[in-house]
Amino acid sequence: MTDPAALASPPRRIVLVAGPSGSGKGVMTQRSGLPLVPLDEFYRDGDDTSLPHRFGIVDWDDPASWNVGAALEALTALAHAGAAEIPEYSISLSRRTGTRSITLEPFDAAPLIVAEGIFAAELIAPLREAGLLADALVVDRPAPLVFGLRLARDLSQSRKPPLTLVRRGWGLARDQRGDVARWCDAGMQQVGLREGVIRLKGLADTARAEARHRAGTGSTDSSAAAPLDHEAGRPEQTAKVPAVLTIAAVCFLREGPTGLELFAVRKRDTESFMQAGGKLEPGESAREAAVREVIEELDVVLEEDDLELLGEFEAPAANEDSTIVRASVFVAPSDSLPRDVAVQAELEDCRWFPLEEDHTDVRLAPLMTDHIVPRLRELLS
Structure with a gap:
């Protein structure tokens, strides 16, 4: 029998990489630290006559070689x-060799699923339509580095004959941009390797916070109608669902007399210090908003590519x-x-x-206190 608590839990969302x-x-x-589904496991068998070809072999970089369904x-x-249940696929044999079961940890330990592979973009539209898409990232590193890492991996695993791997590698390097x-x-x-790790951890933190909020309000659907107070014939008073503001913020650091210092600003007629930044405008990315807000608030021009997440x-x-x-x-x-x-x-x-100091004399x-300062201290330690 299905656990009623499981039915009330929200579905995990998926990050495509x-x-x-x-x-x-x-x-x-x-x-x-998030659970991973390697999308390479869903390749079609090499003896499938409908497979596309390139470099004298099956073109395993063509989405037609892969089972999106x-x-x-x-x-x-x-x-x-x-x-x-997912397939187990042998790249060297070009065929499925079995299946394996994936069972996830409880939601708090695994609030997101990462699906990784060169065909991940094929899943953006259907996952978004199903309400399961959390984010979609592409790892971009220098082509010569990627060529060397790929060739070393493929040779160590004897994926294909060496000459074929070199020819294929040069072709992929030319196509990378x-x-x-x-x-x-x-x-x-687009993210780098380190930036991508930070982004995945941040997405997981957000998913946990959203789940705790849903649990606190006793509802998995904030848009559901309020139940009726049957004696008065009026909707019962329910917990107010917080509004959510999507913002971008920028940390500036400098070397001070006692170590690193973090820059913070305070708005007019308020008490709290915070980082420069503000709300995203419609159609604006977080990086674009960060650059615009810093110009407006500090008259300082930043380059989007120089900002590290x-x-x-x-x-x-x-x-x-x-x-929130x-x-x-x-x-x-x-x-x-x-x-x-x-x-x-x-x-x-x-x-x-x-x-490194605690500031009890100011708000x-x-x-800043719950996330930015602890994360900076963690990285610097």
Whole structure:
């Protein structure tokens, strides 16, 4: 009999990860600690006469060599039931050799599933339509590095004859820039290996926070109608669902007399210090919003590519009641903020806070105290 508690649990959501073969997609997922479904397991058998060909062999980089329906079915089962059977595929033999069972840990330990492979972008539309898509990332690293890593891996595993691997590797290296652009056009966010690990951990933190919020309100659907008070004929009073603000914030660090210091600002007619940043405008990415807000608030121009993602966090808003901020937090280059920086727009004050000290004499935003400072201390230690 199905556990009623399991039926009330929200489905896990899925992060799709693509990237050139050998770029480190699997390594990134392993470092995040999240459960992984390798999409390579869903290749079609090599004796399938409908398979496409390139370089004198089957073109295993063509989506037609891959079973998108089987992959979608397995991911959907994992998201809703926490268990599924997936194939075991031998790259060297070019065929399925068996199956294996995947059973996920409880939601709090595994709130997301990562599906990784060069065909991950094929799943963006169906997972989004099913409400199961959490994010879609593409790992991008220098083509010569990827070529070397891929060739070393394929030779060690005897995947194909050495000459074929070299010819295929050069072809993939030439195609890499176009492949990454195509994945980005499909809706994937370009990340480096380290940035991707941080993003995956941040997404998992957000998923846990959302689940705790649903549990606290006693509902898995915030849009459900309020139950009736049968004696009065009126809707019962229910817990107010917090509003959610999606924001971008930027951390500036400098070397101070006692160690690293973190820059924070305070808005006019408020008490809390926080990082520069603000709400995303419609159609704007988090990086674009971060650059725009820093120009507006500090008259400092940053380059999007110079911002390093610290994490994706969720915390109570400092200045708005019954509101949660969902923040993409970036770290700016150390030399990007002038010593004589002055605040403008809606800001009234700014200060540098020693990172290793606790500041009980001033009010700091929950996002800063609960997430940003602890994560920076963790990385610097």
